[in-house]
Amino acid sequence: MARALGDRWALRHTEIDALYHGPNWVPRPEFLADVERFAGEERWVTEWQYISKGAGEILEPRAQLAVWLDYSRSVVRWRLFRRTFARSFARKSLWNGNREGSVWRMFSRNPERNILAWQTKTMHSWRAKMPAALARNPHLTVVRLRTPREARNWLAGLPIRDPR
DSSP: OHHHHHHHHTOEEOOHHHHHBOGGGOBOTTHHHHHHHHHTSSSEEOOOOOGGGTHHHHHHHHOSEEEEEOOOHHHHHHHHHHHHHHHHHHTOBOSTTOBOOOGGGGGOOOTTTOHHHHHHHHTTHHHHHHHHHHHHOTTOEEEEEOSHHHHHHHHHTSOOOOOO
């Protein structure tokens, strides 16, 4: 969604995973400085992640719009499974030379090793976090989209902005 919104509104999209993950999946020490740098620009878009790592304190006050994809567990689960399996099978290079681990990791119960276990642990956490985020940032407009169809329709209804 962040990439699509960036394309539609001619915003520079910064994939926050690429800033966080260094080689061998080690967090990059310059992560927050990099977040500070791109969020200091006038026009940007990124994913709202790594809040517990300090990114929220930088992004929230500077953001104008938050698009909340509040999809069902089954939609998120299927997408995570499909993406993780495809990346693992293809050995696709991700951020800073990292690759998705073995598909066997999806059988681990450890959320730090298995994205599906992580999803189970964190699913719908934004339902609890969003009221506090809005209280801290009353300037923030939130668009809550509950289905992929709703998201596609919302995005399609947005005006296309000239990159100039």
